[in-house]
Amino acid sequence: MATESEPSPPTRLDPIQPDSAAKLLVVPALVGCLVALTLGLYGRLHSPTGVAVDVIGFSSPATVKAWLASGALLFAVVQFVSSLVMYGKLPWISAPRWIGGLHRWSGRIAFILTVIVAVHCLYALGFESFDARVLAHSIAGCLFFGVFTAKMLSLTRRGTPSWVLPALGGLAFALLVLIWFTSAFWFFSFFGFRR
């Protein structure tokens, strides 16, 4: 769905329209950049404590995060599929009435799960760059929240170009998959499934 990166030309009857539509994106984009930058700077400047609040029922913070992140990814897949249905990209499925609610609530749950993980990451571990996996994870983690914020803010603006939401949503999903592969997937493949 992120392939529609070109704005569709047929609506270009009024020369003012694309300009003002693009203007609508300035604030969400700036706030998104600010969020990503703030998280990165905080992660880099705050000296990691190594510990944060413990979640009961798990053997270590790393396992908690791996499971929460996996949960977030699961809900993100629901997000991805439900958005495909909403945009009619799965022609053999007609969008049920509750698809919008499913999309919103799966997104909210996924977001809350990622917030819990991200706070622990930033507070206890910080932004690190000692190998490619860790660097990719750190960058993608900061970008994810920036993209997510931009998407949430652009949702509230009427008249944004139609490619914006699929592009931002697709980007957020791709980043989350990258984040999960560089952390939870790596953790489980290294240590095996453990709780």
Add this chain to the structure above:
Amino acid sequence: MKIPTPILTLIVGAALAASLLISSMSAVSAKKAALAAASANAGVASGATASQPTAAGTATASAQASSTPSATASGFVIPPHANYDGEVQGDLGSVAVAVHDTFAVAYFCNGSTQEAWFKGAPHDGNLSMTGAGSSKLTMTYALGHARGTVTVDGISHVFSIIAVHKPSGLFESIAVVRGATVKAGWIVLPNGTTQIGSLNPNVNAASSVSQAAPKLNLSTLTATDDGVTLVATPIDAETGSGF
């Protein structure tokens, strides 16, 4: 005024993040206070055995006066020779550190594939060491107690460990078996019996994967790996063995 739901989502997320951050901060300061109390007690215990009552008294007083044990440089007694070991938080491995005057050796292992040896120079109760790859260990230590972070294979482990004496401590074995240099390490935990060891079957091969070390016989200091007898050396800062 009705707040648009996407904005509400962001607000809820930010509020959750803020509350988690605050509870993390209080959890960490509680842990720090507990560590300060533990190090004060450990200072008394090891001070008594090492017959340094005045030094232990100073350590206890300063530990109680300050709630932040990280202020090791100012007031804590820094022992010139000390061994520390114990499990890291989260039970993903164990760490052992031996500090001998101006030189320190440390070892982390999880009893199977993950292990790392570290060397470094202590400075005023602080130790920052690097090992193979990108592994690193930073630690502050004082009489009876040490705490820090060890990062191996990209995973950071926090540890808070106590001073140990024989038979607890660190043991190392290096042997050439059929042309390959085999290096094994064992950590005997403070209880004096539980041991965790990893063995690298070929130190010079980058692709060599470590495995569980055979059980070390603590009275003979030998272990048998594939029919080959490995002889272990204690790395003991108190006797200077291994330095």
